[in-house]
Amino acid sequence: MSETLISARGLTKRYGDFTAVDAIDFDVAKGESFGLLGPNGAGKSTTMRIIAATSQRTSGTITILGRDPEEHGPQIRAHLGVVPQQDNLDTELTVSENLFIYGRYFGLGKKFIRNKIYELLEFAQLEEKRDVKVDTLSGGMKRRLTIARALVSEPDILMLDEPTTGLDPQARHILWDRLFRLKEIGVTLVITTHFMDEAEQLCDRLVVMDKGKIMAEGSPLELIKTHSTKEVLEVRFGSDRNKEIAPSLRAICSRMEELPDRILMYVEDGEALLEEILNRKLHPTTSLVRRSSLEDVFLRLTGRTLIE
């Protein structure tokens, strides 16, 4: 068993009457890529801020590298690289100046940072942009710069809050590739996301959060195995007819989820079920057989979809 870097027990955060994080337990091991998956408002970002020692818990315990953030905030933050949900780059500075001054916030030497900048610009594929102001960068470039900035202090844990939200598919893939490289060299990653594909791609282990609580925990594969079936058949009959036909579908499938636009049917063999439906002369306008994903796990656990 490798070293535990983060350990939370009964971790709770309340804002007045509202409980943002509700008595959660989790551990993150060294070198692991740990994900918090859940819809907006599930309490993921609040949890991240508590880990990052920039928000104080209401009750429960948490240690980061064996220390309590309430006692050792600055010392813990020295171990972390933080990538917030919204980029907060310094818009008055250029790309390389952003990296430089962030290193100075950690108290690092100028020479050390200058050498580090070359390495980080290469990592972020921003060598050609080193002297331009950050507001001229594309969304994907800004994101990569924010990640590079978080790495300037050689952190033990990299915290990424919704790393690819708002990026186009190509920019997402470039970013995932960069994060993979970090994983390969053993950087511990803590990631929040509401994209199931991102969680499947990047996380070794994750917790599914909803309304401040942890609903399930495990590797993406384990979660799918435990909480879903092998395949999913998606059928549409048109917005008006879905409701009408649902009861007759229930007769042939024990697990179904009715969404406003489509019906999801959970089975081991999707093709066989589709044939059965066609035999019964229920003609869906479209149909699709696919593998189960974390989206289905979430739907199963909460009765809701991740992106609403």
Next chain:
Amino acid sequence: MSNAVAIADARANRTGHQIYAGRARAIIERSLIALRSSTWVPVATGFVEPVLYLLAFGYGMGELIGNVTLGDRAVDYTVFIAPGLLAASAMNGAIYDSTWNVFFKLNESKLYQGMLATPLGPLDVALGEIVWALFRGLSYSIAFMLITAPLGLVPSWGALLAIPAAVLIAFGFASFGMAITSYFKTYQQMGLINIALLPMFLFSGSLYPISVYPDWLELTIKLLPTWHGIELTRDIWFGIIDFSSLSHLSYFLVMIVLGLFFTTRRLRDLFMR
């Protein structure tokens, strides 16, 4: 163990290490880099306003007014307004940096959020920003001195002491301005600052002696920081240092302490609670 960790660990047992990492200079360094990269335009043009007031009021109004009685002597109107405008110059520098600029960094660019995700504490940020605003006030007052001296408006060498006084005034305004700004959430609230500054400048006694007013208004004016700033500078300018000069000094010391205290507290509540 990385460098960053060793640096942070070295301070772990100091009192107040949660709010101050001893690196306010990193914030000043940031402002210097930003000055080179982009903010030189507002910084360089910031001292123009008091100089324009000096030219317009000194050489335009001076024609209509002639001399003003100050204590038991008559001074030329242009000489009379010069120290007040020096103080205004220092205030201008400090106020811009500590209000609109801070508001932008708090709410639009979220810069402070980024700074406070590092081992820096809220006092580092507050102190760094305020000392920067103070630098700006200092350079404006030096520039103003360089313009007024050749025009024969500086009566004696002792008047050079108006520069450190201007720094103190800038410190007070910067510290208090940042504290107020940190509590404001909307642009409309920020608009109130601009509105409040106009009467504070007009009624401060920079352009005429406030003794022309009825007692109640005169007393109200004497509560304003602008009045204390201008009086302090004028006392030094004309070498009339007395007990009241001391009261102006203490006024600004109180402003500085209150401002730093509330700014630090507010930054902690905003980003670390």
Next chain:
Amino acid sequence: MNAGIDVARVRSIGALYVAESRISAMLKWKGIIAIVAIGNPLFYLIAIGIGVGVLVDENSGTSGTGGVEYITFIAPALLASAAITAALDEAMFPVIEGFKWRKLFYAMNATPITGPQIALGVFIAALMRVVFTVICYWAVLIAFGVISVAQSWDVIPVTIFAAGAFAAIIMAITAKVKNDDYFMTILGRLIVMPMFLFSGTFFPLNTMPTFLQPIGWISPLWHATELGRHFSYGYSLSAMMLAIHFAFLLALLIGGFALANRTFTTRLTR
């Protein structure tokens, strides 16, 4: 699908829709606008009019101000500068916001509304703010007994006209600006502030050194102030000067609109 859009109607009164949206945006600032409209004249009248006025009247009496008390002398100038400041606010910010910050003009232009209509709409809204400011200011002046109703009502339309001319030219210039980083700072500190101080606002233009007087000649505020003085307390202007002041402001208005229309169209369709 068609939600009953009357394209012809939008085409004819599109500017009013733009003005409506601008005015509803302005109403978020109604508190501030009202405080400025009433507070500004109060502060300047009490501070400069009375404070500096005492010094002027003590020293040179009314000889320097053409035979009127100092407060009467600056009142129309302050009225004009308040109107022009309001015009500046409402002609500059919305244009930067519309093209750059929130790109609202591009959204408007995606409907049947055209570039010149957007410009006209912004102008109409700015004029509303000017009208409000001028009426408030004028009421304060009357309340102070600085000028009389019967003698000075015509200063209102004249000042509104001058501020409108200023709004048009500012709108046109702002629409040209691509990089707005420090545009407002530069405009405010290097154009508006000198204009305010060197346009004969606080002392007659001819008391200034000769080399500084041209600042006044090209300043819309000086022309507005001269007209304001003429119409509020009977400051005498020759028929020719009267014509020059009006012509200058009219030229700004027409030139401003011509330029704004062209710039709005090219910037929106490129």
